[in-house]
Amino acid sequence: AIWEKIKIQIYFTKCFSFYTGTVGVAAVTAGPGLTNTVTAVKNAQMAESPLLLIGGAAATLLQGRGALQDIDQMSLFKPLCKFCASVRSVREIVPTVRRALAVAQSGTPGPVFIEFPIDTLYPYHVVEKEFSPKMFHVFKQTVQNWSLNMFIFILIIIMIFVINTLTNKKALESLGIPCFLGGMSRGMLGKNSPLHIRQNRRDALKEADLVLLAGTVCDFRLSYGRVLNRQSKIITVNRDKSQLLKNSDIFWKPTVAIQGDVGSFLLRISKGLEGHTFPQDWAENLKEGDKAKEKANRAKAEEKTERHLNPLSVLQRVDELMAEDSIIVADGGDFVGSAAYIMRPRGPLCWLDPGAFGTLGVGGGFALGAKLCHPDSEVWVVYGDGSLGYSVAEFDTFTRHKTPVIALVGNDACWSQISREQVPILGSNVACGLAFTEVHCHSEGAAEINSSGGRIHPQDN
Structure with missing residues (x-):
């Protein structure tokens, strides 16, 4: 059960169809589960083996919005399969499966593919919370003249690693702003930095006056932007424009969006704010919350x-x-x-x-x-x-x-x-x-x- 079972599953299914004369069926997870089958599906195509590949997919309304393991799966499998379909409602499931099974066996046999978004499989109330936006008033405001001096509670959230990490570590330390680090940016501030906050990110975001998203994307990891306080000023920095503004059309709005290199931005802003000090009470309060949460974790341990x-x-x-x-x-x-x-x-x-x-x-x-x-x-x-x-x-x-x-x-x-x-x-x-x-x-x-x-x-x- 612990071996590279996704690819093995396709080979097993192909062999099953050889011996039984029927269509073999394999079900795999979305995203990497499906990409791991590509070689085996191509093998089935060239061997003219009837095979039904069933894959998961992100909820319909979240596709293209940065959901976990969400990619364009249809484009990936159209060159490999005789028939590809994405089920969009529960009533489509049975006729789509029947058609796929028929196509797999007709003419020259071969693989077929159906993807099932989770909103067609799970009860509606389970997936509803993933994409139901809260009603909020869009507040338009000119931001050219506001100053960082207005803000007390400031957070930086970093979720990418940046080149020249030592220099950027010094830049972050000189700013003195508390940071949450995610993904491969973990460790950027070392093991025990007083600025690195590890716990209670959601609560901190509710209190922050200003949030700097440094390479952080408002995808599933930030609940598509819903965890951001509507009253906070938000600066977002990213090289990729599509990632820079991900889901800003529905769940959040940046106050300032900067398309550029995160590392260069951090260096420039630290130099621009050189000599400026931020109140340390905010960082200390967050650190106290950090310690309380880690104490609770130790108790669980x-x-x-x-x-x-x-x-x-x-x-x-x-x-x-x-x-x-x-x-x-x-x-x-x-x-x-x-x-x-x-x-x-x-x-x-x-x-x-x-x-x-x-x-x-x-x-x-x-x-x-x-x-x-x-x-x-x-x-x-x-x-x-x-x-x-x-x-x-x-x-x-x-x-x-x-x-x-x-x-x-x-x-x-x-x-x-x-x-x-x-x-x-x-x-x-x-x-x-x-x-x-x-x-x-x-x-x-x-x-x-x-x-x-x-x-x-x-x-x-």
Whole structure:
């Protein structure tokens, strides 16, 4: 269950159609789940195998707005499939599936593809909250003459890494404005910066007078812009115009939008405001909230579990043990989500993750690249037990190229990030359950020598 099962699923389905004489059916997740099938679907096309590929998709009204794993899937599969369709209503499901099955078997057999946006599968009340805008009055105002001196509560949110990170770190420190760091910008301010706020971002955004979105896109990570206070002044900076103004036509409006390089902007604004001091009460209050939330997390980490390890406790202990030059590679779902708010990257570019596309399987390649570029640094890969299957064979690569890395696998025998939502909504854990596989044995088997693995039990606490 932990192997690269998406591509394998297509090959299995193709073989199934050979032996049964019927159409094989494969269902995969949206975005990276579908992109991982491309080679196998092309194989089915050239082998003239009847195959129905079913893929998820973002809610209809959120397509093109930065939803999680949202891409133009139809354009990707039209050259590969005899028939492609996107279901737009529940009543279309049965006739669309029937037509696809007929086309797959007619004439020269081949693959067909149907995508199902989640609003055609989930109960309406579940997806309604994702795209129902709150009514608000659009307030027009000229902004050319306002000054930063008017504002007390100022936030910077950064979600991209920038070139010349050390220089930009100094620029941020000279501004003295509290920052939230997301994505691969985590670690930009170091491990214990008083300006880096890790918790309670939503509450801080409600209080902020001015928010600077430095490379941050108002996509699903900021609830499409809905978390921004309508009364706040918002400056947004991005090289890409479409990302700069993402969803500004519906959920939010920038006060100033600057199309340009984030790093250059931060340097210039820090020089322009040189000598200007911002009240530190705001940053201190946010830091106190940070400490309170982390204290609550520590309390959760100390809670006893009946059978298995407490994942928060494991992550906290590993974070305490990590060397100061450590690089963290994140490859997983639920376990990595916990790691993102427990573990503290040591410096700029010391946190590597899949990015907004949510692509599982980056662990092995990212770790290899990080270790080759920083051979003296300690490289950790934080894996979920599902995502491990994509790159477990790379432990052989690590051994052959003498690039030692450390892998921490959260083995809960489940695709927990999906299961947490699926079970309450659909009442079933189907396709989410895995097994408590002895995954540490795979590293030893793949590398044969000079590689070792181990399993931590609750009694090892």
